[in-house]
Amino acid sequence: MSRAAGEAGSVSAREPGRPRPGPGGVVPDAEMRERIKAYPGSLTFQDLIRKNRRDSAALMVVMVVLAVAIGGVIASAIVVYAGGAPDMETLLPSIALGCAAALVAAILGTLWSWYGGASAILMMSGAREVQKPSDPQLFNVVEEVAIAAGLPMPRVYLIDDTAMNAFATGRDPRHGAVAITRGLREKLTRDELQGVMAHEMAHIRHLDIRFAMLMATMVGLIVFACDAFLRVAWYSGRRGGRRSGGKGGGGAVAVLLIVALVLAVVAPLVARIIQMAYSRQREYLADAGAVELTRNPLGLASALQKLAGDEEPLVDTANRGTAHMYIVNPLRKMRESHQSISSVFLSHPPVKERVARLLALAR
Amino acid sequence: MDTGIVGGAAAGLSLGQLAAGMGLVVVIGLVVVAASLILWLIAMYNGLVRRRIDVDNAYSQVDVQLKRRHDLIPNLVETVKGYAGHERGTLEAVISARTRAVQAGSGSIGERAEAEGFLTQALGRLFAVAEAYPQLKANTNFASLQEELASTENRIGFSRQHYNDTVAKYEESRQSFPANIVAGAFNFDGREYFRLEQSAEREVPKVSFS
Numbered sequence: 001m002s003r004a005a006g007e008a009g010s011v012s013a014r015e016p017g018r019p020r021p022g023p024g025g026v027v028p029d030a031e032m033r034e035r036i037k038a039y040p041g042s043l044t045f046q047d048l049i050r051k052n053r054r055d056s057a058a059l060m061v062v063m064v065v066l067a068v069a070i071g072g073v074i075a076s077a078i079v080v081y082a083g084g085a086p087d088m089e090t091l092l093p094s095i096a097l098g099c100a101a102a103l104v105a106a107i108l109g110t111l112w113s114w115y116g117g118a119s120a121i122l123m124m125s126g127a128r129e130v131q132k133p134s135d136p137q138l139f140n141v142v143e144e145v146a147i148a149a150g151l152p153m154p155r156v157y158l159i160d161d162t163a164m165n166a167f168a169t170g171r172d173p174r175h176g177a178v179a180i181t182r183g184l185r186e187k188l189t190r191d192e193l194q195g196v197m198a199h200e201m202a203h204i205r206h207l208d209i210r211f212a213m214l215m216a217t218m219v220g221l222i223v224f225a226c227d228a229f230l231r232v233a234w235y236s237g238r239r240g241g242r243r244s245g246g247k248g249g250g251g252a253v254a255v256l257l258i259v260a261l262v263l264a265v266v267a268p269l270v271a272r273i274i275q276m277a278y279s280r281q282r283e284y285l286a287d288a289g290a291v292e293l294t295r296n297p298l299g300l301a302s303a304l305q306k307l308a309g310d311e312e313p314l315v316d317t318a319n320r321g322t323a324h325m326y327i328v329n330p331l332r333k334m335r336e337s338h339q340s341i342s343s344v345f346l347s348h349p350p351v352k353e354r355v356a357r358l359l360a361l362a363r
Numbered sequence: 364m365d366t367g368i369v370g371g372a373a374a375g376l377s378l379g380q381l382a383a384g385m386g387l388v389v390v391i392g393l394v395v396v397a398a399s400l401i402l403w404l405i406a407m408y409n410g411l412v413r414r415r416i417d418v419d420n421a422y423s424q425v426d427v428q429l430k431r432r433h434d435l436i437p438n439l440v441e442t443v444k445g446y447a448g449h450e451r452g453t454l455e456a457v458i459s460a461r462t463r464a465v466q467a468g469s470g471s472i473g474e475r476a477e478a479e480g481f482l483t484q485a486l487g488r489l490f491a492v493a494e495a496y497p498q499l500k501a502n503t504n505f506a507s508l509q510e511e512l513a514s515t516e517n518r519i520g521f522s523r524q525h526y527n528d529t530v531a532k533y534e535e536s537r538q539s540f541p542a543n544i545v546a547g548a549f550n551f552d553g554r555e556y557f558r559l560e561q562s563a564e565r566e567v568p569k570v571s572f573s
Contacts, residue, residue, distance in 0.1 A: 136507065140514035147428070148521035150421060150529070190513075295524070 063274055064106070067218055070267050071102025074229045077260035091256075102225070109217035118169045118177065118209070125167070127157035127179040138185060141193050142178060145201040148293040154178050154204060158185070164310040167326045168200035169209050176204040183310075188303055195290055195300030199327055202289025208282045215275050222271040226264040233261060272345065280349040287354055291361055301358040304328070308351040407545050414533040418554050421526035425557060428518040429464070429479060435515060436461045436486075439508050443489065446499035453485075453492050460485040472555045479519070486512065523557045530554045 075098020076091045132139040139156060146153045154168070154176035164184040170176035178200045188196065203209060291297045307328045329348045440454055460482040467478035490509070493499050500506070533554055537546045545551075 137510055137514075140510065140517075144514060144517040144521055147424060147518050148525055150417075150424070150525045194517075293521070 063218055066267060066271060067106055067222055068099045068102050070222055070225055070263060071098040073260045073263055074098060074225055075101065077257055078232065080257060105221055106218055109221055118171060118175060121169050122157060122177060125159055125179060127159045130156055130158045137190065142197050145194065145198045145293050149201050149205050151205060158182060164307050165326045165328060165330050166196050166200055168203040170204060171210045172207065173204050187306060191296065191299035192303035194294055195303045196327060198290035198293040199286045199300055201293060202286040206285055206289060208286065215278055219271045219275045223268045226268050229264045276345055276347050279347045283348050284357065287358060291358065297358040297362040301355045304351050304355050404545060407542050408549065411536060411542060411546055411551050414536055415551060417529045418533045421529040424522045425526050428515060428522045432515045432519065433461055433465055435508065435511055442502065442505050442508060443493060443499065447492065447496050450492050453489050457485040457489050472557055476557055527556050530556055
């Protein structure tokens with residue numbers, strides 16, 4: 001009856017995770033065939049998930065270290081500006097205090113986004129919750145992938161926009177929700193819709209939303225702290241500053257101040273780059289997770305190609321703060337077809353690369 | 364003896380007191396080792412229990428989806444009868460396959476898989492027959508039943524896939540060393556995969572559109 005059911009059922013215990021190639025509407029061109037060849041023939045979605053987990057964990061560690069380091073350096077620099085602490089030894093307590101403050105702020109910010117984030121995002125995107133009678137097939141498809149993941153059925157939202165996109169939200173699977181635009185809903189076949197919803201369900205399953213919110217909070221904190229510090233430095237510099245007095249230990253303090261200034265300029269950029277690298281990894285992970293659920297890489301691959309062909313940005317409903325949640329970047333200038341900025345600031349990997357990885361699984 | 368080595372706090376400690384102190388350290392060490400061993404065993408036992416519960420939950424999900432299919436069939440048969448009543452053989456095959464599948468519900472996993480396989484085959488023939496009746500295909504009730512059955516097939520497939528995954532995890536932890544000792548001592552019995560290989564579904568001829 002349905003191809004997806006046959007494929008899902010045919011997986012045997014001895015050979016888990018190796019999807020079967022099936023008939024599909026995706027025909028790779030020459031460039032795509034080269035990209036596919038770059039992956040080993042024995043590639044499975046578990047390999048991709050393991051790789052993505054490793055990369056994401058490493059990124060998260062770097063982020064925490066960065067936040068704490070900034071806290072320490074900025075705190076000590078502020079003490080120096082205020083005129084106290086002429087040498088490194090008396091500075092140490094304030095450095096420790098700054099690190100601790102950065103950690104506490106990170107924890108508080110996380111708690112805030114934990115309880116308020118999901119509903120705020122759904123409201124901002126203009127999504128409205130729909131029930132089964134209005135679109136039985138959409139509900140069936142979502143419930144199918146929820147069953148495949150062994151998770152409760154998420155709430156389903158529709159965004160009344162002709163642009164093509166979809167996203168998931170919710171801090172854990174119990175609070176999960178998926179949203180899709182009317183434009184995308186109308187243009188996908190059942191198999192493609194299943195691929196897209198499996199991608200969103202994979203985001204929920206991997207706790208990506210929780211992680212992305214944590215990440216956004218940390219980036220926000222870093223940007224805020226550095227900005228505040230630079231303002232303080234700017235004004236006290238113009239006033240001539242109280243720091244110019246010839247106190248002892250001047251060399252070390254001067255080095256510290258320069259480090260603090262450089263860090264305050266560079267850190268927000270680094271934080272943004274890490275956040276986006278992390279976001280791209282999560283997209284690959286969700287693609288791999290979608291294949292784990294449906295065992296049919298071609299549905300998602302075909303849907304992504306349709307999405308890539310869509311030129312219409314999601315005006316009003318999406319901004320840089322929420323862009324990372326969507327299945328493809330909702331902002332037109334952030335698409336690779338209109339790339340005016342470097343790829344390190346992109347929240348999503350190139351669609352071509354994503355399709356190549358999916359087709360590599362379908363060989 | 365030489366207080367310089369032990370430090371100021373141990374000043375004036377006799378050799379006997381020192382030996383007693385070391386004995387205490389050894390006893391504490393043994394207690395710590397034994398306690399962590401027990402905690403480790405408890406964790407292993409609880410891990411096995413959790414995985415077994417996962418397996419049983421996943422199986423009940425398969426059960427729910429199979430029942431869902433059984434419940435949809437009488438409605439489907441009635442709808443098809445209205446347009447293609449003389450396809451008696453096909454309709455009766457579906458009804459008897461459904462009855463058999465419902466009865467197999469209390470049997471072993473192998474029996475269920477086989478009965479459900481026959482039902483899938485019979486349904487496949489019914490939908491193939493329906494292709495010849497344009498009025499039936501235009502019926503909205505039939506169209507929605509077709510979507511529900513297509514979705515149910517997917518749900519059965521996906522819930523079985525999830526069930527097999529949880530069985531694989533459970534069997535892996537149950538059979539690997541040293542958890543297999545705990546599993547053996549507390550009678551963690553094996554769980555069966557829901558395999559299509561045992562069923563008639565395997566013999567369904569492949570339909571090719573090329």
